[in-house]
Amino acid sequence: MKRILVVGGGAGGLELVTKLGHKFGKAKQAEIVLVDRSRTHIWKPLLHEVATGSLNIDTDGISYRAHSAKHYYQFQLGCMNGMNAAEKYIELDALLDEDGQELLPQRKLQYDILVLAVGSVSNDFGTQGVAENCFFLDSHRQAERFQQALLNQFLRIQQGDGQDNLKLSIVGGGATGVELSAELYHVADLLKAYGMPSVSAKRLEVELIEAGSRILPALPDRIANSARSELSRLGVKVSESKRVIRAEKQGFISADDNLIEADMMIWAAGVKAPDFISKIEGFETNRNNQIVVLPSLQTKSNDNVYVIGDCCACIQPDGSFVPPRAQSAHQMASLVFKNIQASFRGEPLSEYLYKDHGSLVNLSRYSTVGSLMGNLTAGSMFVEGRIARLVYVSLYRLHLIAIHGWLKAMVIMAAQKIGKVVKPKMKLH
Numbered sequence: 001m002k003r004i005l006v007v008g009g010g011a012g013g014l015e016l017v018t019k020l021g022h023k024f025g026k027a028k029q030a031e032i033v034l035v036d037r038s039r040t041h042i043w044k045p046l047l048h049e050v051a052t053g054s055l056n057i058d059t060d061g062i063s064y065r066a067h068s069a070k071h072y073y074q075f076q077l078g079c080m081n082g083m084n085a086a087e088k089y090i091e092l093d094a095l096l097d098e099d100g101q102e103l104l105p106q107r108k109l110q111y112d113i114l115v116l117a118v119g120s121v122s123n124d125f126g127t128q129g130v131a132e133n134c135f136f137l138d139s140h141r142q143a144e145r146f147q148q149a150l151l152n153q154f155l156r157i158q159q160g161d162g163q164d165n166l167k168l169s170i171v172g173g174g175a176t177g178v179e180l181s182a183e184l185y186h187v188a189d190l191l192k193a194y195g196m197p198s199v200s201a202k203r204l205e206v207e208l209i210e211a212g213s214r215i216l217p218a219l220p221d222r223i224a225n226s227a228r229s230e231l232s233r234l235g236v237k238v239s240e241s242k243r244v245i246r247a248e249k250q251g252f253i254s255a256d257d258n259l260i261e262a263d264m265m266i267w268a269a270g271v272k273a274p275d276f277i278s279k280i281e282g283f284e285t286n287r288n289n290q291i292v293v294l295p296s297l298q299t300k301s302n303d304n305v306y307v308i309g310d311c312c313a314c315i316q317p318d319g320s321f322v323p324p325r326a327q328s329a330h331q332m333a334s335l336v337f338k339n340i341q342a343s344f345r346g347e348p349l350s351e352y353l354y355k356d357h358g359s360l361v362n363l364s365r366y367s368t369v370g371s372l373m374g375n376l377t378a379g380s381m382f383v384e385g386r387i388a389r390l391v392y393v394s395l396y397r398l399h400l401i402a403i404h405g406w407l408k409a410m411v412i413m414a415a416q417k418i419g420k421v422v423k424p425k426m427k428l429h
């Protein structure tokens with residue numbers, strides 16, 4: 001029996017493995033295996049909510065093991081660190097327990113068809129001191145680490161002399177930085193209701209630093225302007241055209257040699273594929289470590305290896321590259337599912353064409369702004385308010401439907417609504 005191995009159960013990989021499980025795993029026509037370095041899936045666009053405690057991975061995350069049992073695939077916990085395309089295997093790090101004791105040595109996993117869907121990590125562009133002093137939001141572990149540190153800082157304010165503020169500096173004015181800034185104000189205000197009367201949004205000093213001339217550089221001006229005014233209204237200092245050249249314990253150092261003091265520093269500027277990707281022999285990679293793929297999403301050198309989502313560099317007919325977004329990962333998962341079936345039947349493979357359905361930026365409970373692309377509007381239509389919020393929420397719902405099916409997704413959504421009534425509005429531990 002052929003083994004289809006998918007590495008990375010994120011926005012793209014988990015949707016793909018679910019489809020493959022139902023198509024081939026259920027009928028035992030192929031063995032479907034998912035490898036992920038985490039035990040739990042959380043949709044990455046929600047990581048800033050994990051970071052602020054608005055989402056709780058323990059209750060809102062999806063256990064791969066439980067999911068695999070229901071969707072006819074196997075789950076292997078492990079972190080890929082390399083592969084040999086000629087001999088058709090991937091290599092996994094040794095598996096350690098919480099105390100660093102080895103549970104399993106380094107391993108090799110064979111495949112007949114491989115799909116790489118390992119996503120991306122923040123790119124610090126080699127900026128000195130960033131790795132040592134900054135928080136990142138690349139994984140739910142990092143988001144949880146930030147959440148714990150944030151709670152500790154709020155505790156300091158609550159139990160201090162009543163004069164302290166919390167200074168947070170966020171580098172990167174993309175969706176992550178913008179959404180995180182707004183979410184921070186939301187949770188700071190929530191804490192008043194949870195026995196921390198001294199903590200409120202007034203105690204926050206958030207600076208959002210963007211090297212480019214404006215925040216949300218990948219989105220139209222109107223969205224950036226709207227997001228900027230909403231952030232400023234909340235109290236965020238939006239610093240555009242400001243380049244950070246170093247991170248130190250006390251804060252960031254800007255190109256004009258000023259210290260931007262901060263109690264907590266977050267780096268959310270730019271993404272690249274994980275470093276191990278660029279060390280794999282035989283694949284063409286770009287300067288962001290992404291693997292350059294054919295329009296069929298196969299690698300140029302191996303037609304049994306597909307790459308989807310943030311870790312692939314897929315060029316479009318107009319010369320641009322497909323942007324690293326959840327919607328691209330979702331669309332690529334659907335195409336690879338189709339192409340694997342076509343390859344089994346000996347039929348020609350389809351080519352991937354990115355369909356931009358628009359982009360939305362959610363400023364917590366305060367506002368949602370964005371653009372929707374539609375046939376009716378013959379281009380991009382600016383949206384904000386309730387409609388934008390509704391579409392934003394529906395993107396996550398579509399992901400839930402893709403990995404659970406309609407019925408279970410509806411039950412989960414209903415359970416989440418009920419949970420909001422009975423549980424605290426944020427994670428407090």
Ligand SMILES: Cc1cc2nc3c(=O)[nH]c(=O)nc-3n(C[C@H](O)[C@H](O)[C@H](O)COP(=O)(O)OP(=O)(O)OC[C@H]3O[C@@H](n4cnc5c(N)ncnc54)[C@H](O)[C@@H]3O)c2cc1C
Nearest residue numbers: 008010011012037044045079080119309310324325326329
């Ligand atoms: C805070 C935030 C907000 C965002 N908001 C939006 C938005 O509003 N709209 C939008 O379209 N996009 C948004 N994005 C981008 C979006 O999340 C990504 O483009 C999308 O998740 C990419 O999907 P993927 O499947 O390629 O990778 P991911 O969803 O990142 O999944 C990668 C998976 O691979 C696993 N993995 C990584 N390395 C290894 C390894 N070595 N071995 C084994 N497993 C590994 C990870 O654990 C993870 O499960 C946002 C991102 C962030 C961080």
